[in-house]
Amino acid sequence: MTDSSEIAECLARVRAAVATAARDAGRDPAEITLIGVSKRQPLAAIEAAFEAGLRDIGENHADELLEKAAAFAPDGLRYHFIGRLSSRRARKVARQAMLIHTLDSLRLARKLSLIAQEEGREVRALVQVNQGGEATKGGVAPAAAAALVHDTAALPGLCVIGLMSIPPFDDRPRDWFRYLRELRDAAAAETGIALPELSMGMSHDFAEAIAEGATLVRVGTAIFGARD
Numbered sequence: 001m002t003d004s005s006e007i008a009e010c011l012a013r014v015r016a017a018v019a020t021a022a023r024d025a026g027r028d029p030a031e032i033t034l035i036g037v038s039k040r041q042p043l044a045a046i047e048a049a050f051e052a053g054l055r056d057i058g059e060n061h062a063d064e065l066l067e068k069a070a071a072f073a074p075d076g077l078r079y080h081f082i083g084r085l086s087s088r089r090a091r092k093v094a095r096q097a098m099l100i101h102t103l104d105s106l107r108l109a110r111k112l113s114l115i116a117q118e119e120g121r122e123v124r125a126l127v128q129v130n131q132g133g134e135a136t137k138g139g140v141a142p143a144a145a146a147a148l149v150h151d152t153a154a155l156p157g158l159c160v161i162g163l164m165s166i167p168p169f170d171d172r173p174r175d176w177f178r179y180l181r182e183l184r185d186a187a188a189a190e191t192g193i194a195l196p197e198l199s200m201g202m203s204h205d206f207a208e209a210i211a212e213g214a215t216l217v218r219v220g221t222a223i224f225g226a227r228d
Contacts (some may be wrong), residue, residue: 007045008052010223011036018217021207032210035080037202037220039064040227043071049223050077058082058101058218062089069096082164082199082218084138087111100125101164101199101216104138109152109160116157124159126199127152129183131176132168139165142179146187153193162197162215163187173205177212 019029035058038046046057046068055076059065060083069079073096081097084104090111094100103109103125116123127148130139140148145163152160163184167176177200188195201209203222210217221227 004048004051007048007224010225011049011052011054014219014222017207018210021210024207025211027210031215033216035082035216035218036223037082037218038068038224039220041220041224043068045224046072050074054223056080058220062086062093065096066092080216091115094123095119098124099161102126102128102138103148103152103160104128104130104140106148106151109148109155109158113152113155113158122157122159124161125152126162126164126197127160129163129165129180131165131179134168137166142183145183146190149187149193149195150191153191160193160195162195162199164199164216166202167200173201174208174212177201177205177209177214181213 018032018034022029022032033056035056036049036054037058039060056078058080065079065081078098079096080099080101081093082101085093085100085102094112094115112123127145128139129142129145130137131142149160152158163180165180180200181198184195184198197215198213199216201214201217203219206217206219
């Protein structure tokens with residue numbers, strides 16, 4: 001979908017649904033950041049969404065993120081990286097993404113820390129948790145999440161601020177989201193590290209994620225339509 005008015009209408013509907021879900025959960029809608037996932041969407045779709053007020057864009061593939069960020073990076077637009085990140089692409093992605101959602105190993109954490117030190121800045125990330133143990137998805141096992149959070153705390157320039165998950169696609173998304181929130185709370189208590197962010201929920205289940213404490217929701221098709 002590249003029609004500007006249609007994207008604006010879809011974005012307005014999603015924003016209203018996010019606000020309703022937040023209020024139903026007794027939360028302030030301002031606590032929740034809506035990320036438009038533009039994987040395989042044309043640049044014109046991002047431009048239309050930005051014109052309609054969307055300020056956060058998520059990309060799954062490093063090369064696509066880099067290409068789009070090079071072509072369209074107005075003041076106020078924030079790119080998020082939400083796909084598997086290789087060490088080879090880490091430096092370029094870290095320069096463009098305000099938040100990396102998919103930290104899944106101490107090796108990658110050390111690489112990001114080195115980049116941050118060499119470039120004199122901070123790299124912000126979330127630890128990705130593979131809740132269902134699915135081979136097609138990245139992330140650490142739930143039992144390893146607190147240890148990775150703990151180990152990253154000693155790495156200069158790298159700031160881990162929460163957890164992220166893409167749970168199994170089934171009929172109980174709220175259970176998975178509750179489990180991630182409880183895992184975050186336990187990791188914060190065990191490590192003494194504040195972990196305010198929870199990246200969870202997509203087009204089909206972001207309301208359930210918000211009910212369980214999501215602060216970042218990743219919404220693609222509900223805003224942009226089906227991918228090419």
